[in-house]
Amino acid sequence: MTPEILTYADMGLKWPILSLLTYIPVIGAIIIMLFLRRDNTIRWFANIVVLVDFVLSLRLIPGFIIDRHALQFVEKAPWIESLGAQYFLGVDGISILLVLLTTFLGVLAVLSSWTAIQDRVKEYYIFMLLLQTGMLGVFFSLDFFLFYVFWEIMLVPMYFLIGVWGGPRKLYAAIKFFLYTLAGSVLMLLAILGLYFLHYRQTGELSFEVMKYYGMDIPMHIQRWLFLAFFVGFAIKVPMFPFHTWLPDAHVEAPTAGSVILAGVLLKMGTYGFVRFSLPLFPQATMWFLPYGITLAVIGIVYGALTAMMQPDMKKLVAYSSVSHLGFVMLGLFALNQQGVEGGILQMINHGLSTGGLFLVVGLIYERRHTRMIKDFGGLSHQMPLYAIMFMIITLSSIGLPSLNGFIGEFTILLGGFKALWMKPVVALGFLPKEWATNMSTLMVLLATSGIVLGAAYMLWMYQRVMFGKLENPKNMELKDLNLREVMTLIPIIILCFWIGIYPKPFLRFMDAAVMNTVLMTNPQAALAEMKQMREMQMNAAPGQGMEAPSGMQLPPGHPPISMPGQHMMPGQQSAMPPGHPPISMPGQTPAMPAGHEAMMEQFRAGESHGMRRGLTFMEPAAAGHGEAPEAAHADPHGHSGDK
């Protein structure tokens, strides 16, 4: 459904904050290019620019509307009118955290480069700033034309950062990164053009506006192709197995700050693309593709972890661990329910923090010793106790220890996967017997969960080999512990890791409504089941929590307990909805549902919006004749395997 649009003026701002955020770095870059000469001046200036950008981005938080899904701080103006391209920027619950992550990591990355970069300082900072503009532009753009422009702009500075300031094989890595990503983007461009012309044919309007495409009714055979084209483009960026091999090369060769940005933000472009475009634009194709996508995600988790285990190079190890972690993110997104998607987005942030932190940590000793080989180290804890503590905390965050950020993401993703997988692939696979599919999906979650065991193994093993044992290598004996600037690059990450781990609510509440909306557009059944459950929880919530055991928990005999009866859960939430029973007729009495969800429910009931109507046809068995699409969505709860 088309979300509400609130311009920056509506939100009480006098200036277009998103444009400012996007262009402050590029303006800074121009100033550096034209006016600044001395290296130290440039360093100071670049640090100030990113800091200003970060502080300004904090302005997005107060006043951000969280109780319903809305595009906020919007700037919308015609741009190339003959093509229908607009200048359309906005943030919503899906992108705001990523934006904050970008400006935040931007500060740390620029700060961490202070001594690491000694030649071509000017050009380096120019490219760093340009990169930031490109990334922010991608997250803000709500017009495909503009999006694509930023998407490509972003590649160029990264290419130079790797190619100029990189390690020994920098050219190979840079070209690989560039061409690989470009190949994906070209496919995506084709898909965008496909959508563009399809939209033109259906409505007679030339427009690249993303939200207008949401409501389109795309025939299944076209959806599949468009989905695949987007998928390849995004999967390369994520990177998903088997499109991941550019990543270790790029990471190993890139300078520290480049790795931080690459892991922290650039990879998120792919996952962001899935949430923003692939899922809501092509819901049926998503369903159709689900088993394959999940399989690739799970392979990525296990494969990335196992490959990471045996890497001799710390940066390569962390790079492969990224493949594993992003496998989790993709699994969450493909779970297509509230916990999965929300956990997936949170895990994007978590991964940005912990992996960004890990690259900083590795960069710190690389700068001192000019090697990243694990075997060159050992016993560093004796020499660098402060470093040891910070490294440990970030390692634990990456492992997903409860009370640190990684846990919340991983657990909710797996939970989402668990909820979803009991039912989904079953359906979508179609050509497999139903029981097999259930077993397979269980297997998938089991494998994915085994990723947390492997994750602990490879990270702790690396930590042990680098930090524990005796200090034997004489070159390590003179290592200095961290200085204040270096501590300052790590402390903010650590604080956020704890914050998200212990009190994630401030982060989660940004996403709730937006994610619910995305789920509703892609997988309405899951969203409705979720809402129903929330409503039941609200009604069952014992009024007197506290001293005595809430007697409200004691349910009357015949009454189904808090959730649906267990036996029926096995095939999945589907059973929550009686077969043939239109999901629209939910009991009306709601004490205090969050306003946003209530609004969504209303809209759903009325079936007003274009997109929603499609969502409905998608669910009703009678509509099966309507294109070849909808089989995917309904598993027959009674187990007539039918589809195809």
Place this chain on the structure above:
Amino acid sequence: MALRQVLDYIWLIPVFPLLGFVTIGLLGRKFFKGKTELVPSIIGCASVFLSFVTSVLCVLALRHIEPNAEGVRVFTREVFMWIEMGAFRVPFKFQLDPLSSVMILVVTGVGFLIHVYSHGYMHKDGGQYRFFAYMNLFTCAMLILVLGGNFLMMFIGWEGVGLCSYLLIGFWFGKDSAANAGKKAFVTNRVGDFGFALGMMLIFTNFGSLDYQTVFAAAPHTLAYNGAIVTAITMLLFVGATGKSAQLPLYVWLPDAMEGPTPTSALIHAATMVTSGVYMVSRCNALFSMAPKTLILVGAIGAATAFFSATIGLAQYDIKKVLAYSTVSQLGYMFLACGVASYTAGIFHLMTHAFFKALLFLGAGSVIHGMSGDQDMRNMGALKKHMPHTCWTFMIAYIAIAGIPPFAGFFSKDEILWKAFTYNSPVLGPMWGKFLWAVGAAAALMTAFYMTRLICLTFFGESRVSHEAEHHLHESPGAMIYPLMALAVLSVVGGWVGIPEALGGANHFHHFLAPVLDKAALGAHGTHEAASAGLAYAQEMTAHVGGGGEAHSRSLELLMMFVSIAIAGAGIGVGYFMYIKNPNIPLLLQFKLPGLHKALLNKWYVDEIYNFAIVGGTKQFANILCWFDANIIDGTVNGVAWLGRTLSSASILFDGGVVDGAVNLVGKIVEASSNVLRRIQTGYVQNYALVMAIGVFVFLSIYILFR
């Protein structure tokens, strides 16, 4: 202030040690290092002591809480909403009921004594501030584990104690063996946590909640008795328990964990953390009692572990290793109790074991301290005269673990064996209980034997202490001895709270815990609610009554008690005979049965098998994947690049020869023709206009023709 209001401050119980951790951790390196090592000790001990006092007050205050519908006095307090995603809501919630009361008292009480002891043990270590910081963090995590009001809270503590265990095992990280042992502990525990996490997900998908009260209240209605789901849930949770509580097949990390400082072994790897699996199973008794198949597994694993690790304990020479295997074995007893649905007995043994095993470890630590770090019992002997206090406290713990009345271990172990003997499994019938009893009794025999061996080798017999070591040999300082004495008292009287009715006792402990753990004992609360649940409870209820009437069962119980005392006596006697009377018998046996001895000494080669099959296998597989990644996947990418380059080279050739040749040819033609055309360039505008008009005409006609 009314006592009841203390409960509002229940969150202080874990917060005190947390504050201790933060203070020592943040300030430690700068301020507490070196000379001022007293400061971290004081902070570390004081925080746990405050926590202990608060715990006592809270437990007393719990008596003022009215029992709920199920007859349980339970207090819950939500501190804040932790995770909220759609219908997935997990508050940060504390729950105090009799079960968690027992646990917090054990954790803070024994924990405090061990903290005091640590001050003596760790002084002059240099890393003392670090040690106390970790110990406080551990206490905090353990308290969250037992006070949590939902599964995810338990999981925070669960992984938190795992982390502290990792940090403390690897406390002397300069030693490779310590660092390895720490990692092994963490990763093995993660394997268990994998099961725990999956179990939680299954619980959430079925109950829509992770809250204890909600889940346990709904379980009888929601899940079928002995159904697939409840069996799956409990099995998965039990996998978690086997990891944390070092049961087969995941016990391998615990003996290695002895690399940590001895107070750590006492607190974490004997008294508290390793028992959290037992706590978890008992906490989920509502679920486990509905899954008789899982109970059989729990009982089988418990009995097997009790037996198996006792055999290994027979032949170890490292004093701490013997105690480690003994711990594994005793944990097996606790699971055996859970496996016969006698959770109270399990928790009872958990408590008494915490007293006497902590005492054993601390005593061993005192011995090691006196021996200047040597742990090999072959280098000890006749230490009694050098360390009298250590010796007599150790003796008390030894009698307690051997199972001689009226010491603590007797009552708890005997209750377990008795419950096993009378257990009537809903699936396998009464013989299953008898079988478990037999295995448990055999393990008890071995326990008495290897503990006697340990005592004889260490404190009695002839001294084998080297001259140098003898010179340094000394009794430990007061900070270490007083905690030993306190624990010795507890090891004697600790069991008296649970003296069975058969001996004229009141069994207070049982009645205290029964509302939480033994719903059957309360009478048919669940019976009319749902048929399936009623069946479950009814079966559990009949399980322990035994065949005949009450009197008959009493006399049988007394008889069995004598049997277990006889077994303990036999073990002690054989040990005494072999290690004091005829010290060459062990050597003779060693000589006669070299294979068996070697197998026992090498712990049945389990570590080697695991290393080869699991660790080696995973690494090998990972190596293959690395090769696959570098050559196949990346090879494909590079192959595509190569193809592109080759095509481009080919096209360069083509370009140079054919295309460029053609272009050059055109150039030549142009050159030649320009010689001709040059003449057209007359400079007259009219001529140009003419040519232009012709051109336009030609193009237009082409356009029209070919349109």
